[in-house]
Amino acid sequence: MSDQEPTRRISTVRVSARGQDYRVVQVIGNLFICTKANGSCCCGWEEKGRMPFANELWSDEWERRRIRSRLHLTFTGCLGPCIAGNNALLQLHGRSIWLKDLNDLSLVPAVFDFAQQMLDEGKVLPPPPELADHVYERYGPPPTEEWFELVPSKQDGDNGLARLDPVCLMDVDPATARHTVEYQGRIIAFCAPSCKKQFLADPQAYQLTG
Ligand code: FES
Helix, strand or coil, X not given: CCCCCCEEECCEEEEEECCEEEEEECCCEEEEEECHHHCCCCCCCHHHCCCCCCHHHHHHHHHHHCCCCCEEEEEEXXXXXXXXXXXXXXXXXXXXXXXXXXXXXXXXXXXXXXHHHHHHHCCCCCCCHHHHHHEECCCCCCCCCCXXXXXXXXXXXXXHHCCECCCCCCECCCCCCCEEEEECCEEEEECCHHHXXXXXXXXXXXXXXX
16 A cells, blocks of 8 residues: 555536535545544543643644545544544545544554555545444435435536645636646646645646546
8 A cells, every 4th residue: 555646537517506606526535534623522631541642743743644535534522432442433435434442653654554545445444453343324214225316416527626735735717826836837826825835845646637
């Protein structure tokens, strides 16, 4: 399994908000982490016997693996099953994978290894031995396995990629962007100087393909 994701295959969907069109990256999944900073009542509370929480524990591992275009990371407030915390919820390939008792530092990379393996193989897998005791089914099975599109998607294909900040994947209009760089004959727009700096440090790592 690679720590690098030099070429990221990305699709975007066009959505309207506040009367304007935007491109939203279609990710494959989302990892939600219950955090003290967002008002959890138990997870991350050392005084309640839980591993103290720090965002960097999770965000550094997520950034290092460059999986942002496939897996979004969200720090949340209480997810519900406080008694079993520290808790996380991994939603991947349409499946909700609940993780509990994440009270050891070694479990952070283990969760990402598990997620990355499922991303790479394109399917939901049983948890590896080190996570077997930390995964459980919180939701009952759905009444049908059939997946259907809730509304017709407005796909943009490659056109949408030209508007994406390649680092954070925000929709940025190159015509009005304040932070741009010319790279391999095209203008790349960034939402902020920090993204531009990150890109210039390693442009190959931020190539987007549809
Ligand atoms: S405080 Fe983390 S699940 Fe409730």
